[in-house]
Amino acid sequence: MPTDQEYNEIRPYRDNEIHEVIKKLIKEESFIELLQFLFPHTPVNEYAQKLLSIRSVKEFQIGLIYPYIKDIIKNTTQGVSCEGLDKLDPAKSYLFISNHRDIVLDSAFLNILLHENGHDTSEIAIGDNLLIYPWITQLVKLNKSFVVRRNLPARQLLQSSMLMSKYMRHNITERKQSVWIAQREGRSKDGDDRTQTSLLKMINMSGNGNFVDSFKEMCIVPLSISYEYDPCDYLKAHESLLKKENPEYKKTPADDLKHMALGIKGRKGRVHFSAGSPINAQLDELKDLDRNEQLTKLAEIIDEQIHNNYKLWPGNFIAADNVNQNTKFAHKYTDADVNQFNKYINDHIARVDADKTLLTSILMKMYANPVKNFYKE
Structure with missing residues (x-):
């Protein structure tokens, strides 16, 4: 059975690791500057002591990230609404595949909504192109993010894709931990939301060889994210x-x-999240198709829900x-x-x-x- 050790280079931090990471973070000058920017009315030393008192990822998310994101909702939106999460089983883990509008807030808002609807927060796929400084990597990995490595030579990219595929399957099937990933690399620049078959190929790399069973195991839920205004x-x-x-x-x-x-x-107007239905029942329709047709059709199944549920x-x-x-x-x-x-x-x-x-x-x-x-x- 795979263990966390195998995924050290990409996985988020666990409870027993976060205290040492925070001790390093608060020595970073640019991280302190970020704290001063985000929390101008709180003395830095006071906030640093609060960070050092944290002993679990959940405490970090609910005690620090949650109230900050709630302030963003209050100050920059006219409300964040959702539907569909109440139809999902909080005891199960899902792979949320969504359209992508905002680098930070798509997954941040989702985790707020998951928490408020009785679900555990999801782990978040984040591209390494955004991890400009080592301390940013440390910060996002405290917040249940795992790293998607990009712009690698072909052989390394293949190895990295396999590692990420195995990690995502490990999360869903072994750790019972939901995962969020965008339907494509980077945000949609034109509002035309389409799932890349290359993403689906990556997910399937760790499968058992049976296309339908491999994807059923991942329990994909298409997710539509609708911003009235995109800052x-x-x-x-x-x-x-x-x-x-x-x-x-x-x-x-x-x-x-x-x-x-x-x-x-930036101002966003109204924001709406709509979780679709797990696609497992539709996967049986793909069993007699060839592999390329399976990938194309699977992307269409996901896109249909994302398009139809868009607010x-x-x-x-x-x-x-x-x-x-x-x-x-x-x-x-x-x-x-x-x-x-x-x-x-x-x-x-x-x-x-x-x-x-x-x-x-x-x-x-x-x-x-x-x-x-x-x-x-």
Whole structure:
């Protein structure tokens, strides 16, 4: 039976490890600066002593992370709602595969909702491109995150993918620990949420050879995450423009930090999470297909739930009518909604020194695509 030792390079910290990690963290100057930024009204020494008193991962999450995320919800959203979690068994473990909008908050909000609905929090897959400093790695691993290694040579990437696949299966089947992972590498930049078959191939690497049974063992639950407003939308739109001009363009670590900070601090309007149904019953439909067809069909099964359970806001319908140059969804919004959405879009494109017409077009398609996917247009 696999043990935690096998996964040391990627797994989160366990209860017996966190005190030593925190002792190292509070000696990091940039971590102290982060504490001063996040908690300006609390003396650093007082917060450091609070950290040192923690003896379990649950205590870290519920005592420190939970109240901070609740403050983010209070100060930057008009509420975070959910549905579907009450239909899942808190005694079971699930692999939540979701669309991806925000670097930090997608999984953070999910864990708040899991906790409030009587479930254990999930472990979180996080790309190593975001772990810019060693102390950031330590911090996220305190918060039940495991590391997805990227941009490796082919042989190392294969080994890393196998290790992660085995770890995720170990979590679900042995540790009875739910896992959250995005349906694709990186966030969706255009609102067109699609599950990458490469993700499904990775998950299946640790299977027993039987495609259907291997995925049934993982108990996949598609998860839809719907933000009324995406604080980073104009940055994503600008990135799309830069990539059109230069296909080799890539964000820098400083850009990633900017996206993380803006995602946390920016206004989001209403936020909704919808957990779908475990897909196990549908997997039997795939047993007679060849492997490529199985992967394609499985991605479609996951996407169908993500698309159908997506919460569409007035801005999504306004954008859809704008893109299609009609009024098909005019009954879904008011004149006040139009004025508010257009003001929001204009405010965001004003922050970027680029072609405003192109930026507006990209943003409108970004908000319209969930409508297109919901109605199968």
